[in-house]
Amino acid sequence: MAKLVYDFTEGNKDLKDLLGGKGANLAEMTNLGLPVPPGFIITTEACRQYLREGAVPAGLADEVSEHLRQLEKKMGRQLGDPADPLLVSVRSGAKFSMPGMMETVLNIGLSDESVGGLAKQSGSERFAWDSYRRLIQMFGKTVLGIDGEAFEHAIEEAKRAKGTKNDLDLDAGDLHGIVETFKELVQVHAGREFPQDPREQMDLAVLAVFRSWNADRAILYRRQERIPADLGTAVNIVAMVFGNLGMDSGTGVAFTRDPGSGQQGVYGDYLQNAQGEDVVAGIRNTVPLQDLEQIDAASYAQLMDIMQTLENHYRDLCDIEFTIERGKLWMLQTRVGKRTPAAAFRIACQLVDEGVIDLDEALSRVSGHDLTQLMFPQFSVDSDAARLTTGINASPGAAVGAVVFDSATAVRRAESGEAVILVRHETTPDDLAGIVAAVGVLTTRGGKTAHAAVVARGMGKPCVCGAEELVIDEDGPRLIAGATVIEEGGQISIDGTSGAVFEGRIPLQQPPIVDYFNGVLDPDGPDTSDLIRAVHRLLQHADERRRLGVLANADTPEDAARARRYGAQGIGLCRTEHMFLGERRALVERLVLADTVPERTAALAALLPLQRGDFIGVFEAMDGLPVTIRLLDPPLHEFLSDDAEVTARISAAKAAGLAPDDRDVKLLAALDRLHEVNPMMGLRGVRLGFVVPGLFALQTRAVAEAAIEARRRGHVVRPEIMVPLVATVTEFEITRRELAAVIAQVAKESGADLAIRIGTMIELPRAALTAGSIGASADFFSFGTNDLTQTTWGLSRDDVEGAFFPAYFKARVFDASPFETIDRAGVGRLIRIAVDEGTRANPLLTVGVCGEHGGDPDSIHFFDEVGLDYVSCSPFRVPVARLEAGRSAVQRAGIVRANETR
């Protein structure tokens, strides 16, 4: 049977999985010889076992008894001794810090019998009764589940009776009275007596800490922070030390350097005659840590020493908690300190400059999440703007603009220089122009995986989705939020990071880092901030270290140019569907309605120059870099007129006694024919090539002719063509032959050499499972992880989020949506199979990913691990991908272990 309890002397900082962060670090400090109160740790494994089985693990009680015996021996006091009681705290401590999310009970060991002993030993009746009061209050709330209001109310009553508003005015007698009241409250609310047996107090507190792992707030916090749900918490049982035994006692928190700037030098707060919870409660004002030098020079000197020791030992900024009990300094906690994203970059580089760590380790100390935070526009100051509602924080950043309700208006107003926010029930591909024109998007329906959210994140635009309290009155048009009505053109501000929506304008601040990425801010310029220098330095280092290429998903010359500025090494996914939207719909309709070969040929011919023009622009923007163009993927009906509109036109004609337009009649028939029950799994992708003769040939010709034209204009062009939704090698081979013939024909016509690589998306399980054969025929694989996730899980993104994802998060079926972070066991396994078998069949095969996961930090590490050649992500996420690819390389090289602090 595994050991379930560790003494502080038995642990170390690398045992966080088993001992939690707090326990592992207390053990580390103990072994460094620092003054830590003695104690022991119940492991996370004990917690997991308890939560799994609903029963206290066998043997735990005996192990605890043994460690308690040793603790009592070390302290020379017995738990619950009426004459001189040992008191202990029972504290949670998970692998990853979850501040305030779980439970703590102090002063365990006090009882009606021993409170007198504590009074005698401490020399303070008041202290003893206040400690007992605190115990019953914490125990009642935490262990017995009594509403904290009841206790607060009793204290308020006592103060009113005394005619004071200050706790400190309550004397020992008052507190004794409160203790009696508290005990009655326990009896009434919990239906049992407050336990007088100190060991029972301790055991019950331990189980309460175990259970607090699954409190609602803890679950919520883990989901937000992407902490796995199955880790469990350790429990630390520590001899109590008291900062509230007089003015020679006190408690404080400190950082070993400034967590905002990273500058060396202490930084903290101290409070005399207080316990830690008093600092947190903010009842009295703290003093700067420097003032401690005046109050207790010896302790101050010792603390400075300890902090230096810790920084040298952890080679990073640490935060600490300490208590001084009658002039004796005790260390209660340390850990590698949390910091702001900006400070993370600054501190990492400063530690390099100080010679504490090298650049590899510095890179491992920052993250893509940090960098993302730095890139969003922010509201610059608090404002008195009225909050209208809070929706789902679908794409982070802040935006301010005029409300518009349709794409056309968005484009029109934006062209006249106005910042607009597109407000829709939900968006469709037709709203793309509007989203492009807008500075932000607000929808009343949908969640983080809705169309609006996905597109906005792709563009790095703020988006709030699912703001269900808002009503769009189409007749106005206007936006109604309770009593507030905002007409078209009215100003609102949205915060995609929090989901908040405000009436009116809140000043915005574009972070200078975006100017740096855009190349308008020189990272080495004299006025450049430390932050930009640090980001630049670490990104440069990431670029040096990373094995993974970073490409971008971009459909237009503008996006391509931005991707390039942000550091993309090519376009990994250039979608062609937008090239069939807008005014070009009419041409697609001609194609679909063509009855004869000449009609079809004419429709295709009309599309050719438009497609060619699209591609020339992208090739010019990506001079010298590869551009991967995907053949048309979505079902054709997405490009046709709206069913209802056509029906309405036909009805109107009939009502007017006229024959309906022949084209409308044919269109309606086509819409009917093309209607699909499950369009995601219908006639799309490579299948279109078998059903619409000439479609892929047209697109290929456009690519080939565009390549020749761009080359004529002096550019180096590296086109690649990608076939979507392939399930069998035969589909791919037939399509490949068709494409190759067109390319050869164009090459012949132009007299030019024309090499275009032809590869396939791997986005169906069957493609991954037969990658050995497909790989032998393809030049490259690009994993379409969005569709691959949909089919592997049998989940339609369009449907599931609102329908049952909330229930799934609650039940902890998964902690992160598989559409955000790659599902390693399922989708990831298919990727591994395809990479292994594809490259075995064809050692020259290039493998990459172009699904949304390509820009997700966690997923990037997985892609590196399985040996992909590149990730392709939205332009906005290119720097994040560069950074994470570098971090992954460094970690995989084993140069430093992953920084496990969160």
Next chain:
Amino acid sequence: MAKLVYDFTEGNKDLKDLLGGKGANLAEMTNLGLPVPPGFIITTEACRQYLREGAVPAGLADEVSEHLRQLEKKMGRQLGDPADPLLVSVRSGAKFSMPGMMETVLNIGLSDESVGGLAKQSGSERFAWDSYRRLIQMFGKTVLGIDGEAFEHAIEEAKRAKGTKNDLDLDAGDLHGIVETFKELVQVHAGREFPQDPREQMDLAVLAVFRSWNADRAILYRRQERIPADLGTAVNIVAMVFGNLGMDSGTGVAFTRDPGSGQQGVYGDYLQNAQGEDVVAGIRNTVPLQDLEQIDAASYAQLMDIMQTLENHYRDLCDIEFTIERGKLWMLQTRVGKRTPAAAFRIACQLVDEGVIDLDEALSRVSGHDLTQLMFPQFSVDSDAARLTTGINASPGAAVGAVVFDSATAVRRAESGEAVILVRHETTPDDLAGIVAAVGVLTTRGGKTAHAAVVARGMGKPCVCGAEELVIDEDGPRLIAGATVIEEGGQISIDGTSGAVFEGRIPLQQPPIVDYFNGVLDPDGPDTSDLIRAVHRLLQHADERRRLGVLANADTPEDAARARRYGAQGIGLCRTEHMFLGERRALVERLVLADTVPERTAALAALLPLQRGDFIGVFEAMDGLPVTIRLLDPPLHEFLSDDAEVTARISAAKAAGLAPDDRDVKLLAALDRLHEVNPMMGLRGVRLGFVVPGLFALQTRAVAEAAIEARRRGHVVRPEIMVPLVATVTEFEITRRELAAVIAQVAKESGADLAIRIGTMIELPRAALTAGSIGASADFFSFGTNDLTQTTWGLSRDDVEGAFFPAYFKARVFDASPFETIDRAGVGRLIRIAVDEGTRANPLLTVGVCGEHGGDPDSIHFFDEVGLDYVSCSPFRVPVARLEAGRSAVQRAGIVRANETR
């Protein structure tokens, strides 16, 4: 480089893959010392290489030259020798017989120069010119692609000029004239001269045979016969022998025993002074083979000897082709003979009785496809009923009845004893009652995987789908077929085997084998036919041999009872969705619309007795056998009222100035909320359990209470519960805990012991990929191969068939629909992974399949191979599954090799 040409002396009958069936058997006969004209075979590999690369394989010409040289030496004649030309035939010959589907050219070697030599050697000018005429005609059509009509027309012209209608009246001069005309036709239509170089004739003919592998009719035939598209054909080059050199010559076909009854004794036809093609053309009447004894006693005796030799050698009925050239017998072909399904069973048992083969081998000689054919009702005689149209043959068998256009009418008329055929545009789950009531189904839309087709096949009912020429006039209602109008109640006959639809009644015949399966015909009775005895004997043997269990998919007590009679060893899939249809919809709506817990509880409570009643009936029918009940799977909106109807009611109320019914308003909101873009991948299966509290608990309670009630009535009950659409082990574990708690509760209430196994469908790729974890928690896996195929391929069955399956068959992306026969490379690989990893994690795990593939013969062999414990299929297919499971066991045991003859 692989050898591309084999002499007959180098091959044998086991080399069919390489030499094709014809070539391998010619080689076998050659080596048996039978009189086979000398020749050689170009391999299928050469064909495949040619088709793949579009160029003649390197080295082929040299190998052919070498073998031709040997052939000339053996025959003592040179190809194209003007004095005494060697003539050869160039014949196709694939691994599996594809009669008439590919090309043959006879008399290669004749030219303007050598025709005279042939005349001299044969002593017949007319024979020589007729042979040359035949060459140019076959070569023109086959090699040069000239329309055969042109040649026929020229012959007709010549006969008209001569004033005769009989070919035999044309003399040598006439035929010489026709040859000249033919050569002109070649020049005009092919733009080249008829090649005079005999080697060029031969080489071109070989390539034409290669190419004929991909002729439209060959592709179509292969698809129907499920012959793989990538085998290619061999080419046989054989010295010509002539049956048309006078009355001492002739040609014939024969079977070594009667292919209808299996009785020993020759059976064949003979035609004097003729070539094989004349027999096929049916220009002159053949005589029974026995008459040959009178015509040429020596040859007849030799032929009888040879046929005995062949039967002894092949240990099976053989068919042969032979030619007698001036009294000399030549064997031109043999193969294991095709036979009717009934004869297959009879012959197999007769060969056992004769001691030629054992029962294992007999079992391998029949197939599930044969047995299926025997089970369908048939039109008993040809009839003069008018054929209205031919649709898609979606579910085989014949049916006669009154036309009805809706389920309610179908049920009403059926209840009054009338046979009805349900005619719909397409069917939905709501038509289930109508399909059950009808004797057959006819739809104007959809194909073999449409709802109507799938359900009808499941029930073993005839169904014709996609009869697009028929118009349903809803106003009548009536069925319009061109000029014919059939009112409701009018009689039609449908043939689901051919797809034909007739007006009026054609007499039907229920095959007695169905009476045997239903237990009303004693297989050992004195009047029982040989056929039934043979089927019974082989099925009994299959049951003895098979490792695979055979269970049935059945939802009602009636289906369960039938399945049991047909030999099912339990119910592998009892769907519960029909239990929520019909009158119970109102209860489901109550459940969906419940706003409060009491409302929901009440709705569930109302469903409980109904569900319980359903299960009691099934348990009683399956006394002693396992019954696997699947929890509710389809999306809830399938059970709600029709969207359009609710909208109409609301509109009507508004139009009348009334407030719409509150329930309708809520219903519309629910329909809106539950609408899904891709319902296949939405809120269904196990996901429902997370979103509709109490639903699965209700179903589980109904199962548990029904089990206890059935047991109280004296039955042995073996219930199992199956959770659908699981993707993660967590979903399964949470659901399993919920179910186990309900079962324990019911057991406690009833004071009974209650063991119910709980398992899961494996129907998502992710479930298969994580089967190691899921298997550890489950009692059984049941592969839902329908959904697993949909998700693995990203194909929605509802959408794809009409949309692009025809194009995919044409392009040979696949030869059999993956929804009919399991896709081994993709879906099959997932099944292998899940079986291996699931059983490794849990050696007690039971694994089976309940998708439609469970009744498909090819797929059953795969399921046996991967180690499934059972297949579950529709009751109607249970005997087929038993037979195929037995065949698979025998084949896998290596007792006999698979009978490769098709």
